[in-house]
Amino acid sequence: MSIRDHLPLVEAPESVWEAIEAKIRDHERRAMRSPSRWRWVFAAAAAILLAATGTWWFERQHAGWIETSASARTTLRIGDIGSVDIGPNTRLRVVADRADQHRLDLAHGSIYAKISAPPRLFFVDTKSGTAIDLGCEYAMNMDEDGVGTLRVTKGWVSFQWEGRESLVPAGAMCRIRPSGGPGLPYFEDAAPDFVQSVDRGAVDAMLGSARVRDTLTLWHLLSRVAPGDRARVYDRMASLVPIPPAISRERALGLDPDTLNRLKEELAWKW
Amino acid sequence: MHGPSHVRVVNLSDREAGAEIVEACRKGDRLAFRELYDLYKDRVYSIALYFFHGDRTAASDVTQQVFLKLLANIGQYRGEAVFSTWLYRLVVNACLDEARARKPRAVAYERSRMEAAAGAGSQESGYEQAQVAESVRAAVASLPPKFRIAVLLRYFDELSYDEMAKALRCSMGTVASRLSRGHKMLAERLKGVVE
Numbered sequence: 001m002s003i004r005d006h007l008p009l010v011e012a013p014e015s016v017w018e019a020i021e022a023k024i025r026d027h028e029r030r031a032m033r034s035p036s037r038w039r040w041v042f043a044a045a046a047a048i049l050l051a052a053t054g055t056w057w058f059e060r061q062h063a064g065w066i067e068t069s070a071s072a073r074t075t076l077r078i079g080d081i082g083s084v085d086i087g088p089n090t091r092l093r094v095v096a097d098r099a100d101q102h103r104l105d106l107a108h109g110s111i112y113a114k115i116s117a118p119p120r121l122f123f124v125d126t127k128s129g130t131a132i133d134l135g136c137e138y139a140m141n142m143d144e145d146g147v148g149t150l151r152v153t154k155g156w157v158s159f160q161w162e163g164r165e166s167l168v169p170a171g172a173m174c175r176i177r178p179s180g181g182p183g184l185p186y187f188e189d190a191a192p193d194f195v196q197s198v199d200r201g202a203v204d205a206m207l208g209s210a211r212v213r214d215t216l217t218l219w220h221l222l223s224r225v226a227p228g229d230r231a232r233v234y235d236r237m238a239s240l241v242p243i244p245p246a247i248s249r250e251r252a253l254g255l256d257p258d259t260l261n262r263l264k265e266e267l268a269w270k271w
Numbered sequence: 272m273h274g275p276s277h278v279r280v281v282n283l284s285d286r287e288a289g290a291e292i293v294e295a296c297r298k299g300d301r302l303a304f305r306e307l308y309d310l311y312k313d314r315v316y317s318i319a320l321y322f323f324h325g326d327r328t329a330a331s332d333v334t335q336q337v338f339l340k341l342l343a344n345i346g347q348y349r350g351e352a353v354f355s356t357w358l359y360r361l362v363v364n365a366c367l368d369e370a371r372a373r374k375p376r377a378v379a380y381e382r383s384r385m386e387a388a389a390g391a392g393s394q395e396s397g398y399e400q401a402q403v404a405e406s407v408r409a410a411v412a413s414l415p416p417k418f419r420i421a422v423l424l425r426y427f428d429e430l431s432y433d434e435m436a437k438a439l440r441c442s443m444g445t446v447a448s449r450l451s452r453g454h455k456m457l458a459e460r461l462k463g464v465v466e
Contacts, residue, residue: 003457004426006407012316013327016334017308023339162331180328 015163065093068109078102081117086110087141095125110141119156128176129161136170146178151188166220167264169271175199184224186217187271203229207236215241215267223255230255241267293354297345308338311355315362318423322366324412329373333365340365352437355428359438363420370416403464410460418453425450 068074068090076084076094079102086092090109096102103123104111115122115133122133128146131138136155142148150159150166151173159166159174164181166174175183184198194214197205203225210218215237222233230253237243243266251259292310295303312334319333320326340361348357411419417439424430424438432443439446 003407003411003461006404007317007321007411007423007426009313009427010317010320012312012334013331016312016316016331017305019331019335020308020338023335024342179332 013163019162065091065107067091076104078113078115078122081121082113082115084114085112087112106140106142108142108144110139112139113137126176128178129159129182132158132160134158138168140176142176146176148176150174150176150182164224169216169268172216172271184217184220187213190214190217203233207232210236210240212240212270216271219260219264219267222252223260227253237263237267241270293345293348296342297348304338304342307341311358312338314427315358318362318420318427319366319369321408321411321423322416322419323369323373325408329369333362333369336365336369337361353434356430356434356437359424359428359430359434360440363424363438363440366420367416406461406464407457410457413460414453414456418449418456421446421449422453422457 066074066076066086068086068088070088072088074086076086078084079097079099081102084104087110090111091107092109092111093105093107094103095105100121101123102121103125105125107127111124113122113124113133114137115135117133117135119134120132124131124140126140126142126146126148128142128148131140131150134156136152136157138150138152138154138157140148140150150157150168152168152170154170156170157168159168159176159182161181166182166185168174168185171189172185172187174185177183186195186198190198190211190213191209194206194209194211194217196202197209198217203221206214206217206221218233218237218240222230222237225233234249234252238249243249243263247263247266248256248259252263292303292306296307315337316330316334320330323329323333337358341358344361348354411422414422421435421439424435430438432446435446436443439449441449
């Protein structure tokens with residue numbers, strides 16, 4: 001066999017096209033919203049007028065981005081489902097405010113969301129993915145490059161990026177980064193060695209230092225390691241938490257969605 | 272940006288996009304863009320995947336960037352070069368830019384990533400073959416970026432020296448030199464592993 005024979009053509013995942021389509025849609029949406037030059041002139045005049053009449057805050061809250069200064073904080077009510085505390089040096093805007101969807105776009109900064117509503121009603125888009133409320137309270141901060149953290153204090157949050165999802169329960173956090181999707185979630189009371197191994201992506205160290213509760217991290221790890229590494233991740237989870245025989249090891253290793261879901265539900269008793 | 276919705280018969284076994292598809296894409300036909308994507312996506316993804324030593328995230332990012340740039344800049348394509356040459360210029364730029372951007376970052380999951388990449392498209396069976404394949408991919412990934420991209424372009428589309436020179440924005444002599452030195456390095460690193 002030649003060198004060429006060992007470099008087979010690999011099919012691009014469907015998620016690539018989905019991401020391209022999403023970016024095209026986003027671009028078109030922005031283009032449609034982008035005002036003409038005359039509109040800019042008019043908007044500038046209107047802004048001056050608004051400032052002069054002391055209603056600047058109204059314009060900022062309803063016509064575009066909300067920005068806080070280094071010492072300012074403010075609170076945004078989210079319909080009748082909750083509120084978002086906006087920390088200093090934050091830039092965000094309301095993208096949708098409907099009964100069936102409340103959506104923010106966080107450019108950078110910090111927020112603390114307190115939501116009491118059915119799951120998947122409140123979303124926060126960021127350049128690194130989307131935080132989806134599953135009934136919870138959480139803090140999220142992110143810098144201008146899209147690097148940050150998500151910390152959940154009540155309930156659950158799902159953070160998604162191009163098909164990759166991190167499910168973060170109360171007491172846990174995950175790192176947010178601009179490419180590669182959300183990091184592995186882990187409990188904040190995990191041992192420093194374990195946290196370091198998560199940050200370094202050191203699979204062996206993670207398996208070696210995991211506690212029962214850290215099966216949260218291992219469950220996510222299972223679908224992110226190479227197929228050849230899955231067995232030892234699964235077996236480590238099984239050594240920490242008894243897994244009912246009804247959950248097929250083979251199907252879990254094959255990343256069957258139903259089996260992974262059942263496995264998660266079983267492990268979550270310990271989280 | 273929605274264009275005509277007529278049905279166009281495309282032979283997906285073709286290696287080169289027809290002028291009709293490219294022209295339709297230039298006019299904003301979204302279906303034509305999807306056809307171009309389908310025609311080239313696997314080659315672009317594979318080049319990026321092996322360029323970044325099996326890092327699927329990097330390969331996905333590069334593939335996205337390439338096709339978004341293609342869409343944004345296809346108006347500048349005047350047909351003076353073979354379309355694939357123009358496309359591969361975008362691939363080269365995206366790979367080298369991404370490599371520069373990623374340089375300071377620690378490489379994590381490297382082994383896992385490479386294994387995942389191998390598993391994704393490989394027909395190899397057996398431990399020994401898998402080891403050889405891994406050695407080959409590691410050797411390719413260890414080449415200096417400019418040699419690596421030249422070797423991968425050659426492997427994945429068998430471009431002529433002239434086409435490669437246009438894609439790499441260098442002379443044909445430089446292409447020949449990079450390929451020759453790249454292959455020599457691979458041969459040394461894979462001595463006794465691959466014929």
